[in-house]
Amino acid sequence: MDTAHFSKPQATILIIDDVPDNINVLHRFLCQAGFRVLVAYDGEDGIATAEYALPDLILLDVMMPGRDGFSVCHHLKQQTITAEIPIIFMTALTDIEHKVKGFHSGAVDYITKPFQQEEVLARLTTQLSLRQAQQQLMQRNRELDAYAHTVSHDLKNPLSAIISLSDLLLESLSPNKTPSERQLRELSFIRQAGQQAVNIIDALLLLAGVSRQKTVQLIELDMLSIMHTVIEQRLDLFIKRYHGVIELPAYCPNALGYAPWVEEIWVNYISNGLKYGGSPPKLRLGATPEENGHVRYWVRDNGPGLSKEETATLFKPFNRLEQTKKVDGHGLGLSIVQQIVERLGGQVGVNSQLGHGSEFYFILPGCHRH
Structure with missing residues (x-):
């Protein structure tokens, strides 16, 4: 043998x-x-x-x-x-x-x-081959993860410098003399490009963290408090930029989850609603208890809605819809949301119809009180 x-x-x-x-x-x-x-x-x-x-x-x-x-x-x-x-x-x-x-x-x-010697050897060699392949794959994943983190951190430093310098240039031009429209446009483009690259790196690091973390301790989350934190602290300028109107529920049931990840879910859903919603975008946030004890959280927008073909591919990595390519983005947001929610024991989805807006939702285990 x-x-x-x-x-x-x-x-x-x-x-x-x-x-x-x-x-x-x-x-x-x-x-x-x-x-x-x-x-x-x-x-x-x-x-x-x-x-x-x-x-x-x-x-x-x-x-x-x-x-x-x-x-x-x-x-x-x-x-x-x-x-x-x-x-x-x-x-x-x-x-x-x-x-x-x-x-x-x-x-x-x-x-x-x-x-039977032949059977024993056949079963042994099969399992050892599988084990070896598994170990090689795990090693490659560790190497890829380390490489991604190294490259991401190395890229963030010069990009942060580009953004800071473009801000300083914009500020220095204004008081001394009136900058040309072209100068302002080019400096703004530099800043936007740098910020977009930083956002991509942050998204990749988050995605790597979700994949790498094997166990997650679920605790009860004050979901309404998380909504307020995201809107008031993380998306305040973004909401003003798009002149968005956001309606929060008076009450929201809590769920089991991991707060930093759940906060990212709301950031993705709300920011997408602002970018791809109506003019101006109007969003409603809410929650609906499920019969199985889970809670369904949702964001409803007043956008143009999506076709069945578009909703079928929304949560795939790097997918971007034709109607949304004019908006800044990198196509990783909803893929990250899906991975986070699945790691937390839940599901994601979207309900939409052309001409009637969209509802993006995620489902998490609810808190059972006795």
Whole structure:
């Protein structure tokens, strides 16, 4: 059996079994196949060996005295250092119940007794190949994430300088002499271009942060307070620029979420409503409790509305509608919203009809009070 395609010259296999004859058979032909083989004769010893040696794969017997295979598998999958190690259960041919229970406890495959060498090697090489591919992908993702952060931070410094210098030039021109219309237009363009680039970088950093953060602690959020914060502190100048009118609800139910991310959702929805709404834009913000205990939050605008074809692609990354390309933007906002809401256990969507405006919404778990 050819195992030379592994990048590791010698993959390590841990056998956990209380029957010496089983171990002897497996040990002999796995060593002949080029694997490094470790052995444990009970569950506790198997856990200790796995945590110390960190093998590439574990062959785990189901029925053992003391700590059985299901308990061992569950324990290893709960530990950070061993959670990603693939586990193959060893079970009798007719133990369908054990096979199903093994998959539920975290095993990736099973082999049947009595052992067939070709089957064992085929299942081992398949899982080791998958594991290697997974590790390579994780490493590439880490490298890409580090690269994106480095480039983003490096770009923000000169862009911030461009924006600051363009502001100083605009201020210095006004008191001394009347600048030409062309000078003002070009300086304004420099500032707008710099600010747009900074916005793109901020969006990419936020998107990377959402993807990178594995666990998020959900807490009860005062949603009405978050709405006020976004409107009064983050979008005040934006609202004035578009002469927007925003109607807030008198009451808004709370939800479970992560405040910095939920604030970004409102910023995206409201700013889009201002840019793509009517003239002037008029927005209504509100919330509707769902039957399943979730809360549906929405932003309704007085814009031209969207077709079914347009709404179907709105939340795809870098998608921008033909009717909105004249407005400054980078096409990342709604994609970020979708990723954030899905990480928080919710859903996003839009209801729209040409000529009747649009309603953008997101759904989050509600707070159940007893």
